[in-house]
Amino acid sequence: MPSNVTWAKILQESIDKYPKEKTASIASVASLNPLKLNNRCVIPRKIYYPKTSSQPVLISTTDARASKTSHFLNVSPATSLVWWFPTPNTQFRLNGTCRIVQAGEKDSEWEDVRVGLWKEMSPFMRGTFGRKPEGGPGSHMDSYEQGKDWPTKLGAEPEEEDNSKERDLIAYARDNFALLVIEPTLVDFAELGVIPNQRTVYTLNEKSDEWDSEIQCP
Template identity: 25%
Template sequence: MAEQAPWREVLQRALKKNSNCRHSRYVQLATVRPDGRPANRTVVYRGFLGDGLGESLGETDVLTFVTDCRSNKVGEIAHNPWAEVAWYFPDTREQFRLLGKLSVVNAATADEKLQKGRRAAWKTMSDPGRQQFMWPQPGEPRGGDDSIFKPEPPSADSPVLDAFCLVCLAVEEVDHIQLAKNLRHRYLRGGGGGGEWASQNVNP
């Protein structure tokens, strides 16, 4: 099994210290649109890949999110997989910037381990969270009938809807700033993203 990424423990400590803040798992995910302009939106951090499965999926530095396969970000990722997450923790006044490559796990993904991660994410969603995947095409003009936003929500045990995707961020670079202490630490993965992690203190 791969060595645990050195920043993972630091991030998990921040999550624990900020657990009273109900939106401490909300992060901002930046991607690049096919026309070269950036896109940025708030998403919910859903844990490291393999969390809660009782077994490692062999990766220790892959963050997960979920999305609708009809959302713009899926097309953006297909065009350019690079993304940067900005994660600010207000209670401890620290920020993590996590740069890496995204991949989308959808209904057609063959890898059984990744499908296991997708099903696990589906199960941990709330009923209203799962219901959203039955809504009409996101971003299209809204009609007058609001009842289509209130279908019977699928249960945790129902089959995973095709629109439901797991989004995996394989992190290659982390920038951690602690504003209260004026400290900044940078972690870099060598070997084109597949090698050892190195880190150093840099000027804030």
């Protein structure tokens, strides 16, 4: 870890300290376009330090067919993520850009990260990426009955006893599995469980590639 990335160290300590806080496992991520803001809940998976960068990123996962995937790829990569930890009453707000890592990623490092996280998913979560219709999340359905044909769980890799249909479904779901890689340029850390409340804002200095910190009024 770069020596001055204080915010990443604090966030990692929060993740490690409160692993069973279910409400702390979900964050809210926003995307921006000229007409409206969109906001969605995501599950942050890990803080990662790319080999080709001096700065850490926050990784979540998404369906390659989802509207947010297309938005970040084709409209604007700008994003803001808010993550609340209820027990210590702390909030992290990360502003920056979002990169999408899909199946067939040419950068072998990121493809390895994608496949590695796919294997870490629960069988149920892997099954959600095998849902049809082809349009994926947000596409039209004639009725809820269609959902009865969806897979309820999938293995990470085909087993020897799996038939060709099961093998094809696992491959299909794995190809739909993508990463949301948030590259922060500003991190706003609020500590509301202490009196007086505290707030520190970390800003990435583009010239020095170092993080500047400023104490602000909460």
